[in-house]
Amino acid sequence: xxxxxxxxxxxxxxxxxxxxxxxxxxxxxxxxxxxxxxxxxxxxxxxxxxxxxxxxxxxxxxxxxxxxxxxxxxxxxxxxxxxxxxxxxxxxxxxxxxxxxxxxxxxxxxxxxxxxxxxxxxxxxxxxxxxxxxxxxxxxxxxxxxxxxxxxxxxxxxxxxxxxxxxxxxxxxxxxxxxxxxxxxxxxxxxxxxxxxxxxxxxxxxxxxxxxxxxxxxxxxxxxxxxxxxxxxxxxxxxxxxxxxxxxxxxxxxxxxxxxxxxxxxxxxxxxxxxxxxxxxxxxxxxxxxxxxxxxxxxxxxxxxxxxxxxxxxxxxxxxxxxxxxxxxxxxxxxxxxxxxxxxxxxxxxxxxxxxxxxxxxxx
Ligand code: SF4
Numbered sequence: 001x002x003x004x005x006x007x008x009x010x011x012x013x014x015x016x017x018x019x020x021x022x023x024x025x026x027x028x029x030x031x032x033x034x035x036x037x038x039x040x041x042x043x044x045x046x047x048x049x050x051x052x053x054x055x056x057x058x059x060x061x062x063x064x065x066x067x068x069x070x071x072x073x074x075x076x077x078x079x080x081x082x083x084x085x086x087x088x089x090x091x092x093x094x095x096x097x098x099x100x101x102x103x104x105x106x107x108x109x110x111x112x113x114x115x116x117x118x119x120x121x122x123x124x125x126x127x128x129x130x131x132x133x134x135x136x137x138x139x140x141x142x143x144x145x146x147x148x149x150x151x152x153x154x155x156x157x158x159x160x161x162x163x164x165x166x167x168x169x170x171x172x173x174x175x176x177x178x179x180x181x182x183x184x185x186x187x188x189x190x191x192x193x194x195x196x197x198x199x200x201x202x203x204x205x206x207x208x209x210x211x212x213x214x215x216x217x218x219x220x221x222x223x224x225x226x227x228x229x230x231x232x233x234x235x236x237x238x239x240x241x242x243x244x245x246x247x248x249x250x251x252x253x254x255x256x257x258x259x260x261x262x263x264x265x266x267x268x269x270x271x272x273x274x275x276x277x278x279x280x281x282x283x284x285x286x287x288x289x290x291x292x293x294x295x296x297x298x299x300x301x302x303x304x305x306x307x308x309x310x311x312x313x314x315x316x317x318x319x320x321x322x323x324x325x326x327x328x329x330x331x332x333x334x335x336x337x338x339x340x341x342x343x344x345x346x347x348x349x350x351x352x353x354x355x356x357x358x359x360x361x362x363x364x
Contacts, residue, residue, distance in 0.1 A: 035061050095347075272285075
């Protein structure tokens with residue numbers, strides 16, 4: 001299958017569903033670690049189409065949702081420093097921190113600008129040489145290479161007023177952390193398509209080899225996801241977990257070596273804070289010594305008060321796969337996409353937003 005349309009073909013989807021039903025004999029739990037997969041699964045009603053004993057859980061895969069309140073508070077504190085322009089992706093601006101959001105900070109006078117890429121932030125730095133421009137770098141290995149490129153470019157062009165608040169995350173370490181927490185017993189993992197297009201399939205091998213967890217890298221069309229689920233079911237039923245690439249048109253075993261080289265030239269791994277999970281060793285990307293002058297945390301003294309979660313919000317438990325949005329007392333009542341209380345409702349890739357928009361009647 002070469003073309004996107006083929007991955008949306010209802011007949012192919014039907015055949016795959018029949019095969020999954022035939023093959024799957026026991027209750028299993030699968031987790032997706034990608035906000036794009038969460039949305040696609042809901043949008044196409046795949047949870048309801050799969051046999052009821054196949055449970056799909058959403059893990060910590062939405063970049064906005066996993067950003068810890070303490071990190072968001074740092075971004076807000078930075079925006080309150082004189083002469084600082086904060087640049088950020090749109091969703092981030094609406095996420096409530098401990099006491100306010102970047103949007104509220106903007107309303108109170110901070111210079112906060114929504115950008116579509118780090119390149120836009122770099123352009124703002126060029127246009128405002130008398131100001132310090134800080135880009136809020138969030139996201140997994142998918143976005144990190146582009147942020148690394150912006151730092152390399154700033155160095156080359158001698159742009160001295162561009163900084164990154166580096167909140168980037170690595171995907172495989174958080175998969176390990178979720179398994180080590182032991183709160184949910186997973187049988188299989190739907191590995192993220194975009195992240196894997198950069199890192200490849202090899203970094204997931206420990207999941208199959210050490211944890212005996214079935215893995216399938218999936219694309220984002222309904223047939224892509226069913227192909228991956230079919231592979232997971234086959235691996236689980238045969239008791240032979242591997243890392244299958246079910247998204248061959250987007251992912252190579254070794255990943256994208258150019259993007260990886262770019263990423264590793266600017267970043268090194270370090271501990272990162274995750275919403276609802278806390279600090280996880282080697283799960284973040286930090287700016288390395290050679291480029292530390294672009295690191296906002298090194299350039300500015302950031303004073304943020306102790307972080308706290310929005311009252312009543314259970315985003316943390318949802319990100320760990322131990323609760324679902326319908327377990328939250330605020331869901332659809334005081335928390336809606338128009339007036340979100342927590343990040344999982346703000347982000348279009350958040351589980352709460354997906355439940356809100358596409359709903360489930362069966363509690364799955
Ligand atoms: Fe948080 Fe709102 Fe989701 Fe509840 S419904 S967990 S308050 S984002």
